Amino acid sequence: MIKMTQIETAELTLPVSSERDHTLGSDTAPVTLVEYGDYECPYCGRAYPIIKRIHKHLGDNLRFVFRNFPITQSHPHAQHAAEAAEAAGAQNRFWEMHDHLYEHQQNLDDDNLMQYASVLGMDTARFGDELARHVYADRVREDFMSGIRSGVNGTPTFYINEIRYDYSWDEKTLLTAIEQILEDSSNHQSSKKKRATAGARRKMGKSRL
Amino acid sequence: MNKNKETKRSRSQKSVAQPEISSPSSSSPLSAGAPAPDFTLRSTPDQNVSLREFRNRPVILAFYPADFSPVCGDEMALYNEILPEFSRFNAQLLGVSVDNIWSHLAFSRDRKLGFPLLSDFNPKGAVAREYGVYRQEDGMTERALFVIDGKGIIRWSYVSPMGVNPGANGILGALESLG
Numbered sequence: 103m104i105k106m107t108q109i110e111t112a113e114l115t116l117p118v119s120s121e122r123d124h125t126l127g128s129d130t131a132p133v134t135l136v137e138y139g140d141y142e143c144p145y146c147g148r149a150y151p152i153i154k155r156i157h158k159h160l161g162d163n164l165r166f167v168f169r170n171f172p173i174t175q176s177h178p179h180a181q182h183a184a185e186a187a188e189a190a191g192a193q194n195r196f197w198e199m200h201d202h203l204y205e206h207q208q209n210l211d212d213d214n215l216m217q218y219a220s221v222l223g224m225d226t227a228r229f230g231d232e233l234a235r236h237v238y239a240d241r242v243r244e245d246f247m248s249g250i251r252s253g254v255n256g257t258p259t260f261y262i263n264e265i266r267y268d269y270s271w272d273e274k275t276l277l278t279a280i281e282q283i284l285e286d287s288s289n290h291q292s293s294k295k296k297r298a299t300a301g302a303r304r305k306m307g308k309s310r311l
Numbered sequence: 312m313n314k315n316k317e318t319k320r321s322r323s324q325k326s327v328a329q330p331e332i333s334s335p336s337s338s339s340p341l342s343a344g345a346p347a348p349d350f351t352l353r354s355t356p357d358q359n360v361s362l363r364e365f366r367n368r369p370v371i372l373a374f375y376p377a378d379f380s381p382v383c384g385d386e387m388a389l390y391n392e393i394l395p396e397f398s399r400f401n402a403q404l405l406g407v408s409v410d411n412i413w414s415h416l417a418f419s420r421d422r423k424l425g426f427p428l429l430s431d432f433n434p435k436g437a438v439a440r441e442y443g444v445y446r447q448e449d450g451m452t453e454r455a456l457f458v459i460d461g462k463g464i465i466r467w468s469y470v471s472p473m474g475v476n477p478g479a480n481g482i483l484g485a486l487e488s489l490g
Binding site for chain 2: 173174175176246247250251252253254255256268
């Protein structure tokens with residue numbers, strides 16, 4: 103019998119870079135959480151406040167990264183919204199725009215986007231011009247394709263320390279998963295003996311990877 | 312909870328080189344090297360699509376359990392987004408499920424799909440059976456992918472656990488390796 107090909111889809115193929123990526127939190131944080139998301143996706147909208155609370159809880163232990171994964175045929179405004187966030191990023195307002203878009207998910211047409219740029223105190227002439235010329239379309243596509251090659255299979259898809267997280271992202275489950283990895287890494291750093299005694303919970307964390 | 316269990320199972324399945332089909336009643340899926348069985352299936356109420364129409368170009372045959380799965384970016388919507396990437400390989404994507412043609416039309420319109428959905432409806436699952444990906448116990452097809460070369464030979468196949476959208480990375484890798 104001929105062997106079926108195995109596919110490895112669970113790892114981030116484009117490593118997080120503080121120069122390329124939009125990151126929130128310390129570059130030296132022990133855990134990096136990457137989200138591939140779509141501004142018009144209701145599930146991403148639900149995940150948004152959860153991530154906020156988890157980040158607040160974990161503080162410096164967590165770095166959060168957002169990459170674009172617009173499902174444009176289902177979500178007609180998702181592509182422009184993603185480009186708008188990148189245009190805001192060019193004016194150092196990426197996270198303000200990211201948050202604003204998720205807080206106004208129902209209103210993402212081009213007029214809305216212009217209005218948000220104005221609310222956020224951006225140079226609206228530049229913003230409008232860059233949106234019209236789709237200056238950031240390539241960047242959004244690059245995010246999208248990096249997601250495809252990393253096994254993103256819907257939105258939102260999360261990666262914890264570059265490994266795809268395939269479990270529920272309700273607040274408790276996701277927080278517990280991250281905390282277990284934090285515990286693992288601190289055990290690893292302190293001593294191997296401690297790792298051996300970390301018990302069943304750690305084992306659970308391992309099986310997740 | 313059920314979802315978690317299912318995902319765990321999938322991960323352990325993924326770690327083996329020869330994925331086993333979870334359904335004991337399915338025969339083995341056809342794998343690389345096998346000739347792809349030809350078929351003719353409805354794509355619209357008055358149009359048929361045959362595999363042999365796509366000789367000389369790669370075909371991606373994507374069996375999926377049912378129209379209208381309730382998530383954003385489900386498997387077919389995801390593939391729809393990357394049609395331009397498939398086009399770079401001159402590859403034709405064909406979705407196949409046992410849903411009837413009217414369901415396919417509604418689904419296709421809703422998700423604005425730019426590729427044909429084929430109806431393996433009557434006799435139910437006949438093509439899926441030929442490819443070894445029909446699930447007798449629930450009357451649906453596996454979530455199975457086949458990349459077929461221009462000569463009609465299967466060059467890559469993959470069966471994903473039912474609850475897991477396999478994404479598109481494997482397909483792109485297979486298309487790249489066709490050379």
